Amino acid sequence: MTLTETSQKTVDAYLKSLRRELRELLDEDAEEIVEEIRTHIFDKTSGEESPEAVTATLAALGTPQELAERYRTQELLERARLARSPKYLMRATLRWAGLSVMGLLVFALSGLGYGVGGGLFLLGLLKLFHPSTTGVYGILTEHDTSLNWQSGGPNKPGELLGWWLVPIGILIGGGLLLLTFRFGNWCIRKFWRPRAWQRL
Amino acid sequence: MKEKEEAPIAIDAAEKWEVQLRKGSLELAILAALWGGRLYGLEILRHLETHSELIVVEGTVYPLLNRLKALGLVESEWVESGSGHPRKYYQLTANGRQRALDMTRVWTKFSASMNGLLEPLDGTKKEKEKDRRKKKGEDDDSD
Numbered sequence: 318m319t320l321t322e323t324s325q326k327t328v329d330a331y332l333k334s335l336r337r338e339l340r341e342l343l344d345e346d347a348e349e350i351v352e353e354i355r356t357h358i359f360d361k362t363s364g365e366e367s368p369e370a371v372t373a374t375l376a377a378l379g380t381p382q383e384l385a386e387r388y389r390t391q392e393l394l395e396r397a398r399l400a401r402s403p404k405y406l407m408r409a410t411l412r413w414a415g416l417s418v419m420g421l422l423v424f425a426l427s428g429l430g431y432g433v434g435g436g437l438f439l440l441g442l443l444k445l446f447h448p449s450t451t452g453v454y455g456i457l458t459e460h461d462t463s464l465n466w467q468s469g470g471p472n473k474p475g476e477l478l479g480w481w482l483v484p485i486g487i488l489i490g491g492g493l494l495l496l497t498f499r500f501g502n503w504c505i506r507k508f509w510r511p512r513a514w515q516r517l
Numbered sequence: 518m519k520e521k522e523e524a525p526i527a528i529d530a531a532e533k534w535e536v537q538l539r540k541g542s543l544e545l546a547i548l549a550a551l552w553g554g555r556l557y558g559l560e561i562l563r564h565l566e567t568h569s570e571l572i573v574v575e576g577t578v579y580p581l582l583n584r585l586k587a588l589g590l591v592e593s594e595w596v597e598s599g600s601g602h603p604r605k606y607y608q609l610t611a612n613g614r615q616r617a618l619d620m621t622r623v624w625t626k627f628s629a630s631m632n633g634l635l636e637p638l639d640g641t642k643k644e645k646e647k648d649r650r651k652k653k654g655e656d657d658d659s660d
Contacts, residue, residue: 353558353579353605360559363600379576387580 320362324371328358331375338385341408350388354378406501413505423504430497434490441486453477539571543581545624546571548609548617551591555608558582582607590616 320328332351339347361374378384390412410427413420443451454477478485550556550564558579565573585591590613595603609617 349605350579350583356602356604357558357575357579359602360600360604377575379574384576384580387576388583 320366320371321368324362324366324368327368327371327375328355331358331381334381335385338381339388341389354384403498406498406505409505410501419508423501423508427497427501430493430500434493434497437486437490438494439486439490441483441488441490444480444482444486448480451482452479453482542571543573543577544585545617545620547578547581547585548590548613548620551607551609551613552617555606557604557606561607585613589613 332355335354336347336351339350342350357378358371358374362370379387407427410420410424414424440451440453546565546569547561550561550568556564561582562573562575562578565571565578582591582593586593586607589610591607592610593605593607596606598604
């Protein structure tokens with residue numbers, strides 16, 4: 318089939334915009350999607366190459382932004398579900414955080430969980446290798462109770478856990494990391510309804 | 518006045534319910550379309566249009582096919598065609614066939630139980646229709 322020059326330009330602009338919108342996906346996946354949509358447009362307008370037919374075909378697909386959104390949300394969601402990888406999970410949670418308050422809440426809780434869990438885990442490890450300079454210290458004064466950790470040499474008395482920091486840090490910190498990951502995964506599966514699917 | 522305000526909301530809610538129903542059925546509809554063998558995107562769309570009353574938005578089917586592929590329910594391959602460009606064909610995997618059978622079983626059971634539940638409503642509808650016809654007949658006789 319041969320499209321008119323104007324129609325060809327419209328199709329090219331649509332596909333270029335779609336490719337740009339899909340930049341978060343792997344290049345290989347994004348290019349395959351663009352090729353499939355190009356084939357769809359050619360097949361759909363085959364035998365009726367008027368500019369109106371091309372416009373109607375593109376309208377039925379939605380704008381490049383809408384179409385890409387449907388791919389992106391599904392892609393990230395499925396990768397988070399299937400790969401169970403923290404990297405994909407965080408990307409999916411980040412995307413969700415930008416779409417709803419619920420997503421934002423899950424993202425904040427996940428951030429807190431990873432922060433505290435990761436911190437404890439690292440402290441446990443550091444204590445193992447630098448026992449004299451790593452510890453958790455409690456300071457009790459008349460007006461204030463606080464807990465802090467430090468590395469670089471204890472300058473205050475009152476180390477709280479001593480060697481117990483190693484198993485406690487590694488087990489509780491590691492457990493918290495795992496729990497946060499599972500929490501994020503569970504929330505996404507249970508509550509995330511990608512926006513694109515509400516427009517079916 | 519209050520009733521007039523509520524009416525559009527009720528229609529809107531009914532439409533949303535119908536959209537959700539169609540949306541929930543689309544995955545099974547696509548798996549069913551592929552049951553007979555491999556098809557490419559536009560063929561799937563045409564199959565759904567011809568064999569069902571599903572109003573399918575084109576921009577929805579391709580991302581859904583992508584998702585079914587990510588789930589391992591379908592696989593795809595590019596095949597050269599006589600039209601001058603290759604087309605991406607989809608076909609069910611063993612998991613996809615099993616999933617289609619499982620979903621069909623659930624669907625059949627669910628629709629049978631819903632039909633049983635809806636029978637009285639259907640009866641009421643038929644009675645109303647009968648009454649309406651009867652009344653119309655009496656009016657015609659009096660003329």
